[in-house]
Amino acid sequence: MSLDGRLARVRERIVRACGKAGRDPAGVTLVAVSKFHPAEAVAALRACGQRIFGESYVQEALPKMEALADAGIQWHFIGRLQKNKAKFAVGRFALIHTVDSVELARTLQNKALAASVVQPVLIQVNVDDEPQKAGVAASLAPELAEAVVGMANLDLQGLMVLPRALDDPQAARPAFAALRVLRDALATRLGRALPVLSMGMSGDLEPAVEEGATHVRIGTDIFGPRHA
Template identity: 45%
Template sequence: MVCQNLQRIEEKILQACQKAGRKREEITLLGASKYADAEKIRQAYWCGVKVFGESRAQDFLKKLESLKDLPIEWHFIGNLQTNKVKYIIDKVSLIHSVDRPSLAEEINKRAEKIQKVQDVLIEVNVGGEETKGGVSPEGLSRLFEYCLSLKNLKVIGLMTIPPNIKDPEKVRPYFAKLRQLKEKLQEAYGIELPHLSMGMSNDFEVAIEEGATIIRLGSALFSSNFHL
């Protein structure tokens, strides 16, 4: 089932890439495995998904233990509490959800202890929703500048979770906005930010058309009753 889902997803990714004049290899398909058990993650891995993202530190550590025989590339994509950083810092290649100075500082401190430069994305709340994490678009430059001052932390792009709207076309402006924010930062600071983590099961094609480099798919990949 997971392999069939992946096949359909790959077709949609290719179509979106063709439409946008992009190459398939520009896009990382991340399995958002919050609701998937270790067995389903294992299935997805053998079908061809090599990058997975977890949202809760405790669940992540349990799954990691069950899957330690696989060379999975793990990302942390959920809201990260500062007191959980120490548990994941040596286990993830990318943290998608830096949204405040205190978290950036803690990641930097923990990374320094293990002599690592931790790649991160800054999460931006493009929809201005109170229920969601992420720095406001207005506060982005300030947080970005603060992150630049930290030696063991490297910002390589931006991430967003747009408002939950069924029609992907209505989500498009939020993705476009994140891309524009990234372009402004690149211009203002003369720094290349290669990644935009945006697009989930309902809207990943539109996200690809708007410049996503990492799409985070959960239901579309792991669920038997999600229809693409």
């Protein structure tokens, strides 16, 4: 299938999932995950109308940003962010999805302050408590959220989750539901809107959308298999 055909198919899946959940498809943002795909592939997808792209490695993203500086692309950072790479991420990504510690938040705050920018961020939550996976424990998310909200150059917009890998897409539904419940509780606690729920990938897009995802991160079903 052609690139535009795969993109259209993913968009159709979003529309169907929204229909099942009684949601407006306009409330779901498609983030095309371009990790391990060259700038030429990103440009080709941009020509098909896709504007938002997600990258997981700062050192891979920066050359693409430079090559496609005039393409009208909005870049999101969706991978584990090392503190020593934070200075290169701040101000370049429209949204950083993966803040998972006060230390990383402070680093981003300091870099954003130095650059005179306000950096939109999400908190990544390790809902399933997998020790090998990034993300703050759900029990510690309120403390982290309060810290981030107190940092003037960070704009906390919501939460992100990467659920455990399971063969049945529906098995991820409890993690998505838990993130939504946690987001709602944090919004009440903080007294502010947290509109973004970044959850759902190629294999589990539908349950994520049905559980309230506002941003879905789709790579394989758009670009095809990745080649690292």
